[in-house]
Amino acid sequence: MSGNPIDRVAEATPPTFASRVRGLSDRTIAWLFVGPSIVLLLAVNIFPLIWTINLSFTNFKANRLRDAEYIWFQNYQRILTDTGTWESMQATAHFLFWTIFFQVLIGFALAYLINKKFKGNDMWTTIIVLPMMLSPAVVGNFWTFLYQPQIGLFNYVVEFLTGIEASSFSMIGSVNLAPWSIVIVDTWMWTPFVMLICLAGLRSIPDSIYEAAECDRASKWRQFWTLTIPMVLPFLMLAVLFRGIENFKMFDLVVQLTGGGPGSITTLTSIDLKREAFEKWRTGYASAYAVILFVTVFGLASIYVKALNKVKER
């Protein structure tokens, strides 16, 4: 048994066919078909990853010609003791927690309502989904217009509904409101994602289960908590996983909306990383930062997937 996956693939192919088929052997075809993709993934995913790890031990600066020196773990030490890093981690945690909270709440509620199968629910579902498919940078940029204190639609609607004067607050300019301004736009964009997954979960529950519960005279409330929620939970957890990963690496939307400001209140880790790498050109330092972020997401996601699998097995 050779170690390389393609040989293993070819070996796993039923021999009955291989002997009967004319032309290229299955083994050759497996090589030909999988080869280009593996080469491309190695070149653009794996090789850069290894290079990043290598760079992270150096003091390389991409805008200087001077040769880099190996400084080993100094970058890592500096990052982990830097207060700016922890502030951006905190900003990311705030963003992650509240976007997921609102998206799960609203997304599940919408899915639950759509599952009542009212007339035209398909059309309205498609309309709700639209924001999610659009370019976050372009849409995020336009939201800065909606958030303008005097002329923006958002502030006007708030004034219309609550009576708070439109020009008295600036969602993007104020330290207190800016973290919420990005939460609102992200929730607007990505609630449909959670909704779609929940809807798939709700639709996967067979009617017969509810019929059985009805025979047992379980109240609707009880059915909801003991049937609907546990059956949808794996789907909901999957949605949270996807949103968690996506929002952990969030860049385009927030950079266009607030640019990390005011001050550094909405500087999420990827915005911080971009500044280190492409504005201050501390390539080695930024590489170490990137490795730390990757290990964090990968670690958290692995633990989460284990939990998800446990829920699925139940």
Next chain:
Amino acid sequence: MSGFSVTEPSKRQKWFAGILVITYAMVTLMPLLWIIATGFKSPEDAISYPPKVIFEPSLEGYVNLFTTRTRVTTSMEETLLPPETWYDEIARDSGTVISGPTRYGQRFTNSVIIGFGSTFFSIFFGTLAAYAFSRFRVPIKEDLLFFILSTRMMPPIAVAIPIFLMFRQLGLNDTHLGMILLYTAVNLSLSVWLLKGFIDEIPLEYEEAALIDGYTRFQAFYKVVLPQAATGIASTAIFCLIFAWNEYAFAVLLTSGSAQTAPPFIPTIIGVGGQDWPAVAAGATIFLIPVMIFTILLRKHLLRGITFGAVRK
């Protein structure tokens, strides 16, 4: 519908659910409608207080999007020839003359070239790999999903650092080829996984029959499997296209001029004293409408696409 069903929601419940969902849909649609509407406003109407819902439509935003203009004084204006085209006239009405095209058209073309180019390659290589993974039993299915997920876990900025250095070495920075390669690789994981799902659903018997009829494995692939997988390939292609179309982080870091796509460009459209909102909105409208249409076409496969095939419905 026959007889009584305990699981069928009552009429009142349906009404209630319908009203709530439609209300949400209206609210969520408002920013999008506002983009489209702002594109047709005059600059004065766009920044009026209170925001104008009813306004006199104007194409000034679109003219400003595609042209650069120079301001002319009234005395100079008298010496000019009368405006020849409708867009000349619009520019003249605001006291300017058109002096040339902007870069929007070129940036949009870049988006089209890079979007379609990368989609073609990620579908081409993706279909081949997906077929091999689907038919030549792969023992590492679960690991593969996690591996594919993990390539997408890296923040794009983190990947961009070595890619930037690599492209600089190879002279690929700010080129169409570089961006096509990069987006192809990023999309490949999605396309392999989605297409594998679609090909898995094609019964093996079709191919077996073809093989017994004397087709080679390769002929069986492109004469039997490919036509069967056409819908799946088409919807996967649209997903890849939408990703490349919307992508911003790589584009803003790796392109600056000749290969810059529209997403980094649109936010930089400025007029007198800040962003020229009708022009920005016009640019955004032209850029977003194709995706909206594709989304409507895709609605049946939407879930599969956005979850890497993890949820199939």
